[in-house]
Amino acid sequence: MSEAAIELARRSRGLAEADFTEELRIPSVGTLSRHREDCRQNAQWLLERFQRMGMDASLHEYGSGHPTVQAEWLAAPGRPLLTIYGHYDVQPPDPLQEWISGPFEPAIRDGSIYARGACDNKGQHLSSLKAAEYAFATGGPALNLRFLVEGEEEGGGEVLPHLLKTEAERLRSDFVFIHDGTLLQLLTGLRGNLYTEIEVTGAAIDLHSGAFGGLAPNPFNTLALILAGLKDRTGRVLIPGFYDAVKDPSPEELASWSTLPINEEMLLQLTGAPALEGEPGYSLLERNFTRPTLDVHGVMGGFTDEGSKTVIPARAAAKVSMRLVPDQDPFVILEALRRQAETLATPGTRVVVKQVGEVAWPILLDSQHVGIGAASRAFEAAFGQAPFLVRAGYSIPVVSDFAANLPDSKIFVSGFSGEDDGAHSPNERMVLDNFHRGTEMVLHLFDELAEA
Amino acid sequence: MSEAAIELARRSRGLAEADFTEELRIPSVGTLSRHREDCRQNAQWLLERFQRMGMDASLHEYGSGHPTVQAEWLAAPGRPLLTIYGHYDVQPPDPLQEWISGPFEPAIRDGSIYARGACDNKGQHLSSLKAAEYAFATGGPALNLRFLVEGEEEGGGEVLPHLLKTEAERLRSDFVFIHDGTLLQLLTGLRGNLYTEIEVTGAAIDLHSGAFGGLAPNPFNTLALILAGLKDRTGRVLIPGFYDAVKDPSPEELASWSTLPINEEMLLQLTGAPALEGEPGYSLLERNFTRPTLDVHGVMGGFTDEGSKTVIPARAAAKVSMRLVPDQDPFVILEALRRQAETLATPGTRVVVKQVGEVAWPILLDSQHVGIGAASRAFEAAFGQAPFLVRAGYSIPVVSDFAANLPDSKIFVSGFSGEDDGAHSPNERMVLDNFHRGTEMVLHLFDELAEA
CATH class of the missing domain: 3.40.630.10 (Zn peptidases)
Structure with missing residues (x-):
C-alpha cells in the first residue's frame, strides 16, 4: 500500500x-x-x-x-x-x-x-x-x-x-x-541532567574589602574553592562516589560509533575553542555519550557592572549542572554533591545546595x-x-x-x-x-x- | 588666641x-x-x-x-x-x-x-x-x-x-x-589597592552543555580553578612572589594596636559571619593593616536568571582586587598575577588579566x-x-x-x-x-x- x-x-x-x-x-x-x-x-x-x-x-x-x-x-x-x-x-x-x-x-x-x-x-x-x-x-x-x-x-x-x-x-x-x-x-x-544552585553565605551584610579584607570570609573565594573541588583540571569529576554506578558501553555500541563522521578537528572548528577538554582515557564520543560530567553555567552575587566596587558580598551562588549516565541516580549524586560542597566550605561560610527544576533521568x-x-x-x-x-x-x-x-x-x-x-x-x-x-x-x- | x-x-x-x-x-x-x-x-x-x-x-x-x-x-x-x-x-x-x-x-x-x-x-x-x-x-x-x-x-x-x-x-x-x-x-x-578583571575565554560561541559537555572547555570551571589557585583555604595568597616585599610592622606600632578596643567577638557581631577568616599566624589588626590579601567581588558571564539554562559560555570573567601593603609594587604584583593565572588556565581556554581603574599605592x-x-x-x-x-x-x-x-x-x-x-x-x-x-x-x- x-x-x-x-x-x-x-x-x-x-x-x-x-x-x-x-x-x-x-x-x-x-x-x-x-x-x-x-x-x-x-x-x-x-x-x-x-x-x-x-x-x-x-x-x-x-x-x-x-x-x-x-x-x-x-x-x-x-x-x-x-x-x-x-x-x-x-x-x-x-x-x-x-x-x-x-x-x-x-x-x-x-x-x-x-x-x-x-x-x-x-x-x-x-x-x-x-x-x-x-x-x-x-x-x-x-x-x-x-x-x-x-x-x-x-x-x-x-x-x-x-x-x-x-x-x-x-x-x-x-x-x-x-x-x-x-x-x-x-x-x-x-544522558540525564541534574541542575543545581550552590549558594555560599558569609557575613550577614555586604562588607568593604578595605575595611574587612583579611578578616571576613568572602563567599566568592570559597565558592571558587568548592567549584575547583568538584572537577579537576583534566575534566574528571571529584565528587566522591560520582562514577560508582557508571556503566561502560557495549562493544557493539563502541563499534557503531567508530564509523560516525565526528572527529576532533571537526569539533574544534565547530566550537572555535583552542583545544577540546574532557575526561582522559575516553574517546570523544564516549565522553559525550557515556561519561557523566559537570558544568558551571553562571555565578550570581556581588558586583558585575563596569568598573570597580570593592565589595565582599554576603552571598554568592553558582548554577551547576551534571550530565548523568546509566545507572547514576540523580538523587544519590545530589546528596554526594551536598557532602562534597560542605566539606569544601571554609569556616566563615555556610553552603546550601538546591536542586533547580526537574531531574532528567x-x-x-x-x-x-x-x-x-x-x-x-x-x-x-x-x-x-x-x-x-x-x-x-x-x-x-x-x-x-x-x-x-x-x-x-x-x-x-x-x-x-x-x-x-x-x-x-x-x-x-x-x-x-x-x-x-x-x-x-x-x-x-x-x-x-x-x-x- | x-x-x-x-x-x-x-x-x-x-x-x-x-x-x-x-x-x-x-x-x-x-x-x-x-x-x-x-x-x-x-x-x-x-x-x-x-x-x-x-x-x-x-x-x-x-x-x-x-x-x-x-x-x-x-x-x-x-x-x-x-x-x-x-x-x-x-x-x-x-x-x-x-x-x-x-x-x-x-x-x-x-x-x-x-x-x-x-x-x-x-x-x-x-x-x-x-x-x-x-x-x-x-x-x-x-x-x-x-x-x-x-x-x-x-x-x-x-x-x-x-x-x-x-x-x-x-x-x-x-x-x-x-x-x-x-x-x-x-x-x-x-593599604593600597590593585583592581583587576580576569577573563577566561573558551569556545568562540556559547555551547549547549548536553551537546558539548565532556568535550568543550568551560570558562567558568577554569575560572574557578584559577581563583582557587590564587588564595588557599586558610587565606594565604598563592601568587608566587606575592609576599616578597611585605614588611613587618614596627614593635611600636604593634604595641599601640594592642590597646585598640577591637577583638574577634566585636568583628563577628559586626559582620554576622559564622567565623572570621584570614592568613594564619597574624593578629586581626595585623591581617587588616599590614598583610596583603585578595578578594573576588563578582563573576560575569553565562546564565544568572531564575531557573536553568544549560549553557557553556564562550566567556567568563571575575573582578578581583588585591589590598597591598608597603613595599609591594602593584605593577610587579599585576605581572605575577598574570603569570599565575596563565599557569592555571586549562588547554582549551585563554586567560587575560586586565587592570581596572587606577592603582592605589x-x-x-x-x-x-x-x-x-x-x-x-x-x-x-x-x-x-x-x-x-x-x-x-x-x-x-x-x-x-x-x-x-x-x-x-x-x-x-x-x-x-x-x-x-x-x-x-x-x-x-x-x-x-x-x-x-x-x-x-x-x-x-x-x-x-x-x-x-
Missing part, C-alpha cells in the same frame, strides 16, 4: 509545503504567556487536520499547561500500535535582529524553509502527519496509529507526563517513535528491538542511507516519561532535522527535501512495523 | 549648625552627571565662605572634572604652613527607601544630623572651615593656612592630583591634614613627626582623650598623591566621623557634639602646630 501513498506524497509536495507554512505562521512560543492563545490555536489546527483524515482526535488538558493533541486510529485489529510523539511549542525567537526573514513569516531560500519551529518540531511532526494523511487517502495505514503532540516540550511541561502516568494502560503501544531527533541518527540512550534504550531494524530500513528506503545508532549527550525528558509509563513499548528516537538546521537559534530552518523524504520514510515505517 | 576663638565657637554652635544644614542641602553627588551643577554650586558655596573670612580663594579646574576649591592665607611669615584637605562630593544616596528623612533634607534626631555627606565629608571639612572662621574673627590663626577641598573623591578624580603634580612647588606645606578619617584615630599607613606615613604629637594633644584638649595610632586596611588614594608630590610635608590623616556614622550608607549622620568639638580640636591644632 505504501506505493500508492508515496506516489500521492510525491504529487502533493506543493500542498504539503503550503500546510507547513500555515503551521509555521502560528507563533506558538510555549514559555511566553502572551502566546498562550497562539499555542491553543496550534493545538486546534492540528486537531482539525487529524479529524479531517478520520482519526479520533481530542485535546488533553491538565493544570495551567498547553493542551496535548491526541489522535487515534485503532481499526487494524491484530496489527501493532505505533505512537508518534511530537511537540508544537517553539522556543522564543530572540535575538530578532539576527533573523534574515521574520521568525513567524516562513520564507523559502535555497531549498530550505526558514522560520522558528521549522525543524524543532513542526517540520518533524508535520511530516508524520502528512504520512498518515496519505496513508488514509490510499486505503488506510497497515497498523494502528496514535499521535501525541504536546505543547510544552521547550518549557518542561506537565500535561503529557500526567496523561502518560494516569492513562498508561489505555496508552499502551507496541512502538513509540519519539519524533524529535536528528536525521540519520537513531538514539539508543540519552539518564536512559539506555534497547538498541536491538525490531523497531530499530524497521526504522533503519525505512530510512534507507527514503534517504538511501542507513542511520547511525548513537546515544545523545543531551537529555529529552519525555523519553524517560514514555519508558517509565509504557515499559512494554519499543521506543526509538529519531527525526529529519539536520545538525546545522539551527534549532533554538535565529534562522532556524528545515531542508524541504528532508521534510518530504521524511514523509516517505514514515510511510515505509508504517509498512515495516506492520510486519514486525 | 585659641581661647577667644574657642569661646566664639561655643557661642556660635547654632549658627554653625545652620551653615552645616545649608551645605548638606546641596545634592553634590559627584559621580552622577545630573548633579554636575550641584557640585559646582557646592564649590561656589565654599569659595564664598573662604573669601568672606579674608582668605585668598579660587576654583581650580582640569579636564571635565568638578572644581577643587583652594583657599590660602599666607600672612604669618616664619610660621609653618598647614594644608587641610577635604572633599565636598558625596556618594549617591541609594537605596532611597531606607532613609528615615530625605538624604538632602538634613534632620536632627537625638543629637545627630542626618543627611548624605554628614560625616563623609561635609561635617569634617566644615568643622575645619568653622575653626578658620573663628580664628580669623579673633585675630587670625597663629600659622599659615591653606584649604584644598576637592569634588571628586568618591569617583577617583583628576583635578586635585593634576594640581598637586603641576604646582607641587607652590603647594609646599609643612603639614598636611587629610581631614577624611575617623574620630580618635591617627592613620600611620594605608600602599603607603606608610611617618608616625613620629611633630604633627602627630600636636594632633594628639589637640584631640586630647577637645575630646578629653588621646587618639590611637593605627593603619587602615582601606586606601585613600589622595594620601599617596600628597606624599608623592609634597615629599617634605608631614602628613597626618584623621577626622571626627564615628565608625557607626554610616558613611556611604542610608541615614548617614554626624554626631553634632563631635562636629563642634572637632572645630575646637582644629583650633587647638592651629596653636600646637604654630609652636611645632
Whole structure:
C-alpha cells in the first residue's frame, strides 16, 4: 500500500509545503504567556487536520499547561500500535535582529524553509502527519496509529507526563517513535541532567574589602574553592562516589560509533575553542555519550557592572549542572554533591545546595528491538542511507516519561532535522527535501512495523 | 588666641549648625552627571565662605572634572604652613527607601544630623572651615593656612592630583591634614589597592552543555580553578612572589594596636559571619593593616536568571582586587598575577588579566613627626582623650598623591566621623557634639602646630 501513498506524497509536495507554512505562521512560543492563545490555536489546527483524515482526535488538558493533541486510529485489529510523539511549542525567537526573514513569516531560500519551529518540531511532526494523511487517502495505514503532540516540550511541561502516568494502560503501544531527533541518527540512550544552585553565605551584610579584607570570609573565594573541588583540571569529576554506578558501553555500541563522521578537528572548528577538554582515557564520543560530567553555567552575587566596587558580598551562588549516565541516580549524586560542597566550605561560610527544576533521568534504550531494524530500513528506503545508532549527550525528558509509563513499548528516537538546521537559534530552518523524504520514510515505517 | 576663638565657637554652635544644614542641602553627588551643577554650586558655596573670612580663594579646574576649591592665607611669615584637605562630593544616596528623612533634607534626631555627606565629608571639612572662621574673627590663626577641598573623591578624580603634580612647588606645606578619617584615630599607613578583571575565554560561541559537555572547555570551571589557585583555604595568597616585599610592622606600632578596643567577638557581631577568616599566624589588626590579601567581588558571564539554562559560555570573567601593603609594587604584583593565572588556565581556554581603574599605592606615613604629637594633644584638649595610632586596611588614594608630590610635608590623616556614622550608607549622620568639638580640636591644632 505504501506505493500508492508515496506516489500521492510525491504529487502533493506543493500542498504539503503550503500546510507547513500555515503551521509555521502560528507563533506558538510555549514559555511566553502572551502566546498562550497562539499555542491553543496550534493545538486546534492540528486537531482539525487529524479529524479531517478520520482519526479520533481530542485535546488533553491538565493544570495551567498547553493542551496535548491526541489522535487515534485503532481499526487494524491484530496489527501493532505505533505512537508518534511530537511537540508544537517553539522556543522564543530572540535575538530578532539576527533573523534574515521574520521568525513567524516562513520564507523559502535555497531549498530550505526558514522560520522558528521549522525543524524543532513542526517540520518533524508535520511530516508524520502528512504520512498518515496519505496513508488514509490510499486505503488506510497497515497498523494502528496514535499521535501525541504536546505543547510544552521547550518549557518542561506537565500535561503529557500526567496523561502518560494516569492513562498508561489505555496508552499502551507496541512502538513509540519519539519524533524529535536528528536525521540519520537513531538514539539508543540519552544522558540525564541534574541542575543545581550552590549558594555560599558569609557575613550577614555586604562588607568593604578595605575595611574587612583579611578578616571576613568572602563567599566568592570559597565558592571558587568548592567549584575547583568538584572537577579537576583534566575534566574528571571529584565528587566522591560520582562514577560508582557508571556503566561502560557495549562493544557493539563502541563499534557503531567508530564509523560516525565526528572527529576532533571537526569539533574544534565547530566550537572555535583552542583545544577540546574532557575526561582522559575516553574517546570523544564516549565522553559525550557515556561519561557523566559537570558544568558551571553562571555565578550570581556581588558586583558585575563596569568598573570597580570593592565589595565582599554576603552571598554568592553558582548554577551547576551534571550530565548523568546509566545507572547514576540523580538523587544519590545530589546528596554526594551536598557532602562534597560542605566539606569544601571554609569556616566563615555556610553552603546550601538546591536542586533547580526537574531531574532528567539518564536512559539506555534497547538498541536491538525490531523497531530499530524497521526504522533503519525505512530510512534507507527514503534517504538511501542507513542511520547511525548513537546515544545523545543531551537529555529529552519525555523519553524517560514514555519508558517509565509504557515499559512494554519499543521506543526509538529519531527525526529529519539536520545538525546545522539551527534549532533554538535565529534562522532556524528545515531542508524541504528532508521534510518530504521524511514523509516517505514514515510511510515505509508504517509498512515495516506492520510486519514486525 | 585659641581661647577667644574657642569661646566664639561655643557661642556660635547654632549658627554653625545652620551653615552645616545649608551645605548638606546641596545634592553634590559627584559621580552622577545630573548633579554636575550641584557640585559646582557646592564649590561656589565654599569659595564664598573662604573669601568672606579674608582668605585668598579660587576654583581650580582640569579636564571635565568638578572644581577643587583652594583657599590660602599666607600672612604669618616664619610660621609653618598647614594644608587641610577635604572633599565636598558625596556618594549617591541609594537605596532611597531606607532613609528615615530625605538624604538632602538634613534632620536632627537625638543629637545627630542626618543627611548624605554628614560625616563623609561635609561635617569634617566644615568643622575645619568653622575653626578658620573663628580664628580669623579673633585675630587670625597663629600659622599659615591653606584649604584644598576637592569634588571628586568618591569617583577617583583628576583635578586635585593634576594640581598637586603641576604646582607641587607652590603647594609646599609643612603639614598636611587629610581631614577624611575617623574620630580618635591617627592613620600611620594605608593599604593600597590593585583592581583587576580576569577573563577566561573558551569556545568562540556559547555551547549547549548536553551537546558539548565532556568535550568543550568551560570558562567558568577554569575560572574557578584559577581563583582557587590564587588564595588557599586558610587565606594565604598563592601568587608566587606575592609576599616578597611585605614588611613587618614596627614593635611600636604593634604595641599601640594592642590597646585598640577591637577583638574577634566585636568583628563577628559586626559582620554576622559564622567565623572570621584570614592568613594564619597574624593578629586581626595585623591581617587588616599590614598583610596583603585578595578578594573576588563578582563573576560575569553565562546564565544568572531564575531557573536553568544549560549553557557553556564562550566567556567568563571575575573582578578581583588585591589590598597591598608597603613595599609591594602593584605593577610587579599585576605581572605575577598574570603569570599565575596563565599557569592555571586549562588547554582549551585563554586567560587575560586586565587592570581596572587606577592603582592605589600602599603607603606608610611617618608616625613620629611633630604633627602627630600636636594632633594628639589637640584631640586630647577637645575630646578629653588621646587618639590611637593605627593603619587602615582601606586606601585613600589622595594620601599617596600628597606624599608623592609634597615629599617634605608631614602628613597626618584623621577626622571626627564615628565608625557607626554610616558613611556611604542610608541615614548617614554626624554626631553634632563631635562636629563642634572637632572645630575646637582644629583650633587647638592651629596653636600646637604654630609652636611645632
